[in-house]
Amino acid sequence: MRSLRSFRRLVRWTPALQRARHALRADPQGPGPGWVAGAGLAGLAGLAGLVGGSACACEHRQTLGAPVATNLEVPTDRDLRVVSLEELRSHNNLEDGLWISYHGHVYDVSNFAKIHPGGPGRIQMAAGSDLQKYFDVYHVHPDVSKFLDRTCLVGRLTPKDAKRSYEETIFANPYENEPPRTLQQTIATAPRWANLMGKYLLDSFRTPLPGFYVRNHFPVPSWEDVEEEYEFEVGIPGKESKIFKLKDLRTMQQSTVEATMICGGAALYPRYLHRTDNRDTWEKEAFPRNEINNNFWGSHAIWTGVKCRDVLRLCGIDVDAIALGTEPLPAKYLRLTGHDADETGSSFGVTIPLEKAVDPFGDVILAMTMNGEPLPSDHGYPVRVLVPGYAGVRNCKWLAKMELANELHESHVDTHTDEVIYPPNMTFEDDLAKTSLTGGTVQRAGRWEAQQDNNIFRVMEMPVHSSVILPEVNTTLSGKEASKVVAEGLEVRGIALGGGGHRVARVDVSIDGGKTYVPADLDDHGMEKVHRRNYHWSWYWWSKKVPLTEEMKLQLAKGQPLTLQVASRAMTEHGNTQPSREDAVSLYNLVGNICNYQTHTPIVITPPRS
Ligand code: HEM
Numbered sequence: 001m002r003s004l005r006s007f008r009r010l011v012r013w014t015p016a017l018q019r020a021r022h023a024l025r026a027d028p029q030g031p032g033p034g035w036v037a038g039a040g041l042a043g044l045a046g047l048a049g050l051v052g053g054s055a056c057a058c059e060h061r062q063t064l065g066a067p068v069a070t071n072l073e074v075p076t077d078r079d080l081r082v083v084s085l086e087e088l089r090s091h092n093n094l095e096d097g098l099w100i101s102y103h104g105h106v107y108d109v110s111n112f113a114k115i116h117p118g119g120p121g122r123i124q125m126a127a128g129s130d131l132q133k134y135f136d137v138y139h140v141h142p143d144v145s146k147f148l149d150r151t152c153l154v155g156r157l158t159p160k161d162a163k164r165s166y167e168e169t170i171f172a173n174p175y176e177n178e179p180p181r182t183l184q185q186t187i188a189t190a191p192r193w194a195n196l197m198g199k200y201l202l203d204s205f206r207t208p209l210p211g212f213y214v215r216n217h218f219p220v221p222s223w224e225d226v227e228e229e230y231e232f233e234v235g236i237p238g239k240e241s242k243i244f245k246l247k248d249l250r251t252m253q254q255s256t257v258e259a260t261m262i263c264g265g266a267a268l269y270p271r272y273l274h275r276t277d278n279r280d281t282w283e284k285e286a287f288p289r290n291e292i293n294n295n296f297w298g299s300h301a302i303w304t305g306v307k308c309r310d311v312l313r314l315c316g317i318d319v320d321a322i323a324l325g326t327e328p329l330p331a332k333y334l335r336l337t338g339h340d341a342d343e344t345g346s347s348f349g350v351t352i353p354l355e356k357a358v359d360p361f362g363d364v365i366l367a368m369t370m371n372g373e374p375l376p377s378d379h380g381y382p383v384r385v386l387v388p389g390y391a392g393v394r395n396c397k398w399l400a401k402m403e404l405a406n407e408l409h410e411s412h413v414d415t416h417t418d419e420v421i422y423p424p425n426m427t428f429e430d431d432l433a434k435t436s437l438t439g440g441t442v443q444r445a446g447r448w449e450a451q452q453d454n455n456i457f458r459v460m461e462m463p464v465h466s467s468v469i470l471p472e473v474n475t476t477l478s479g480k481e482a483s484k485v486v487a488e489g490l491e492v493r494g495i496a497l498g499g500g501g502h503r504v505a506r507v508d509v510s511i512d513g514g515k516t517y518v519p520a521d522l523d524d525h526g527m528e529k530v531h532r533r534n535y536h537w538s539w540y541w542w543s544k545k546v547p548l549t550e551e552m553k554l555q556l557a558k559g560q561p562l563t564l565q566v567a568s569r570a571m572t573e574h575g576n577t578q579p580s581r582e583d584a585v586s587l588y589n590l591v592g593n594i595c596n597y598q599t600h601t602p603i604v605i606t607p608p609r610s
Contacts, residue, residue, distance in 0.1 A: 080105075081155040085164060088157065092128030099154060102131040103145055104162035106154045117591075119412040121344030129169040130162075137173045140188045174219050174343050179377040183211040191216040192378060195297055198472050202493060202541065205525045206371050207299035213392070214378045215263055215297075217348055217413055218340040221398050223382055230382050234315045235403035237331065242315050246382050249366060252306045257363045257388060258530050259537035260497055262298030264391030264419065264459040264593050282588045287581070291599045296467040296495045300539050303386050305367035308334075308357045311402070319358040329354055331404035336385055336396035337411070349411030350394050350419065351458070352387055354404060361533045363388045366399065388537035389501035391459045391594075393419060408458065419458045422590035461500030464578060465596040466507055466542070466570035468494045475603045482608040486553055489545035490603075492520070496542055496570035499596075501535035505573040507542040512549075513565030513600055514580050520544035520568070542568075556607045566601040 083099075083106040091099035091108070098110045100123075109116075113123040118138070126134050135141045157165060175190040184194035196211040207213075223230045227246055235241045309319040321327035334357045338348035356362045367386040368375060375381040380397025387394045393413070408414060470493040471477070477485055490511055498504045508517035520542040527538040548562075555562050571577040579587055584597030 077156055080153070083155040083157055085157065085161045088161075088165065089128040094124075098124060098127040100126050100129065100131045101157055101162065101165045102148065104159065105145070105149065105156050107148045107152045108154050109148075109152055112152060115416065117416060119342055119344070119346055119416075121342060121346050125171075125343060126169075129171075130165040132166055133169040133171045137171065137175065137190050138188075139190065140193070177222075178220055179222075181210070181214075181378070183208070184214065191218055192220070195295065196299065197295055199470055201296060201299075201495060202469050205541070206301055209301075209371060209373060209376055209379075212299040212301065212370070212376075212379060213261065213263065213297060215392060216340070216378065216397075218342045220377050221339045222377060223339075223398070224377065227382055232383065232399045233401045233403075234311065235401060236315055236317065237404060239316060244311065246368075249306050249311075249368065249383065252310060254304050255307050255363075255365055256302060256304045257365055257367075257386060257537065258300075258302050258527060259363070259386060259388040260298055260300040260539040261386075261392045261395060262296070262462055262465065262497055262499075264393050264462070265297060265591070265595070282592075283585045286592065287584075287599075290595075291601065292473060296465075296469065296539075298392065298497070298539070301370040302372070303365060303367040304369040304372075305365040305383070305386065308364040308366055308385065308402075309360065311366060312358065317358070317404075320360075322354075322358050323360055332406050333404070333408060335401075335403045335405050335409045336394075336399065337401040337403075337409070338380075338396050339398040339400040342412075346412060347400070348396065348413055349409040350396055350414050351405075351409045352385075352390065352394050353460070356387065356390070361535060363532075363535065363537065389461055389499065389535065391419075391462055394460065414458070419593075420456050420591065421459060421593050422456055424586070424588050426590050459593050462497070463499045463594050463596045464497070464502065464504070464570050464572050464576050465499060466494055466496035466504075466568045466578065467599065468492060468509075468566050468568050468601045470494070471566070471601070471603050473601050473603075476606060477603065478606040479608060482556070482605050485605055486548060486556060486608060489547040490564065490566070490605075491543065491545050492566055492568070493541070493543040494520075494568050496522075496540045496568070498536055498570070498572045501531075501537055502572040502574065502576070503534070503536045504540045504570050506571045507540070508569050508571070509542075509544045509546055510567045510569075510598075511546045511564040514567050514569075514582075514598060517569070518544060518546055540570075556605065559607045561607065562605045564603050564605065566603060567598040569598050 088099050088101055088106055091097040094110060094113075097108050098113055099106055099108050101107075109123055113120045116123045118140070122134075131144075156162075173190070175192075178189075178192060181192070181194065183196065183200075185197040187193040187195065193215050195213045196207065200211065201207070231243050231245045233241045233243050309323075313319050317330065318327050322329055331354055333351045334354045335349060335351050341347045352364070357364045363386075365386050367380075367384050368382060370376070370379060375384055380395075380399070383399045384397045385395055385399055385402075413419060471490070492509050492511070494507070494509075496504045496507045504522065507520045507522060509520045510517045521544060523541045523543070524536075524538065525541070527536065531537060548556075552562055552564075567581070569578045569580075579597045581597055581600055584595065587595075587597070589595070
């Protein structure tokens with residue numbers, strides 16, 4: 001119910017979605033279970049007139065017969081059967097199969113939809129139509145034909161029909177009216193994903209708000225003009241839910257927390273598709289991409305808001321007794337749901353341990369300001385849950401609901417997308433290939449789902465991490481700069497974070513790709529005095545002039561350019577540290593979450609004139 005309310009808010013706010021809503025109204029099925037799975041979604045995409053035609057009575061898998069390709073073989077176009085536009089469009093629901101066209105090929109993505117990182121609903125939006133129209137908006141996708149061709153190819157369209165399929169697919173961009181943005185380097189626009197890259201991260205200890213790291217999953221809900229309508233609900237089993245409005249929070253005692261927020265991905269992009277052939281592509285394709293920028297996917301701010309435990313206390317939870325252990329935990333988790341939802345109405349939701357929320361030193365607050373200003377829309381205006389030490393995604397924006405529960409949140413984000421660490425034997429294409437090309441399609445998809453329960457866990461606290469920020473990747477130093485490096489050493493600067501509130505005890509720097517290290521000078525900007533107990537939520541900055549070895553100097557003296565591989569490794573006071581680049585290869589996990597390996601920053605020194 002709540003997610004429908006959020007969706008309505010989005011619809012009211014976004015003109016593109018308003019247009020889609022009209023299309024939905026024209027759809028006789030209207031919202032409901034059939035709507036999610038069927039032609040209603042095509043209506044949402046403005047496709048009602050195109051794909052809502054006669055339902056295909058046949059069982060599509062039977063019509064397909066034997067798989068057209070094995071895992072690694074892609075048939076040539078000559079061998080593919082020609083699919084008519086009508087047939088493509090008739091496969092627009094789960095019952096008859098979800099088919100899409102892409103670059104002239106037709107694919108059955110019925111099984112893939114279940115594991116689609118962007119959620120099953122979004123694939124259903126495109127059913128019976130052309131994928132490219134969607135990818136024109138959702139730039140998060142690289143060219144996916146590589147694995148679609150290997151996994152779920154049905155046939156091809158004639159060139160004329162391929163053109164028609166693209167041209168007649170009408171899709172209204174739900175991200176047209178996102179808030180204005182400046183400063184950041186954009187990774188993706190729909191949904192918004194952006195960060196301050198490289199040297200700008202070291203411009204100020206507290207990141208300027210327009211540059212603060214953003215990772216949205218859905219269009220931004222706008223509360224600016226209607227903040228008096230804003231509310232969130234607290235649900236406690238066996239009790240009536242309690243509603244809080246902004247004015248309720250504003251009259252409560254405010255707390256301030258200095259905290260760095262870092263992405264659960266910590267580093268890796270792009271993910272999935274660059275590693276579909278086998279795990280080795282993790283190093284060959286994903287690592288180099290990751291190392292294009294000196295990126296630390298996070299930012300720092302001072303946050304103000306109401307303690308989460310104070311809100312729970314008002315709802316009748318004895319947070320002090322629970323924290324002291326004199327009362328048992330009433331539930332394992334606190335589930336957080338946002339007012340943001342995907343284009344099909346499926347809400348954002350994540351889980352945090354209830355223990356963290358009631359811990360008087362856990363510093364979980366319902367934040368209303370960042371750096372002394374109201375939260376910007378991109379950061380959850382008016383209320384975001386700040387969960388210091390935890391992955392960014394746990395810090396639910398645009399809070400709509402908090403509920404005590406013994407089960408994890410069932411949202412797609414919490415179960416599939418950014419939240420999970422998959423076991424090392426799991427690859428995207430393997431599972432996908434098996435799901436789609438064998439007769440037992442559903443069981444294979446089940447393998448993926450089964451993994452969810454067994455060996456897959458959720459990213460909660462972040463691990464220790466550090467990044468080299470300066471010099472920037474591929475910097476070339478020559479002339480006086482090169483002479484200075486020879487005389488004084490290479491000046492390296494960067495950022496480190498203990499993760500989970502752990503103190504960073506040391507950062508070591510290497511200029512020879514991790515063969516040898518020297519300790520850097522740490523600067524905590526006085527945060528040691530600010531943080532309570534043993535928790536340190538803030539990033540550290542560090543710097544070091546690393547001397548060249550005699551061998552390196554000799555190489556330059558011979559007139560040969562010198563390439564250095566700069567790396568850093570932070571270590572907590574427990575001795576936890578970052579894996580080397582080599583070790584990270586075997587630490588492969590499908591999505592690339594908490595990938596805190598020591599990236600390499602290549603820089604070149606050209607021989608200075610003596
Ligand atoms: C067969 C068709 C599709 C394939 C193979 C596909 C594949 C993928 C993959 C691999 C990702 C993860 C990308 C990454 O994080 O590096 C992704 C994410 C995403 N996809 Fe798709 N996709 C398809 C269709 C669609 C459609 C039709 C939509 C929208 C209507 C869509 C929306 C998204 C969004 C929004 C994300 C980002 C989710 C997030 O991380 O927040 N996708 N898709």
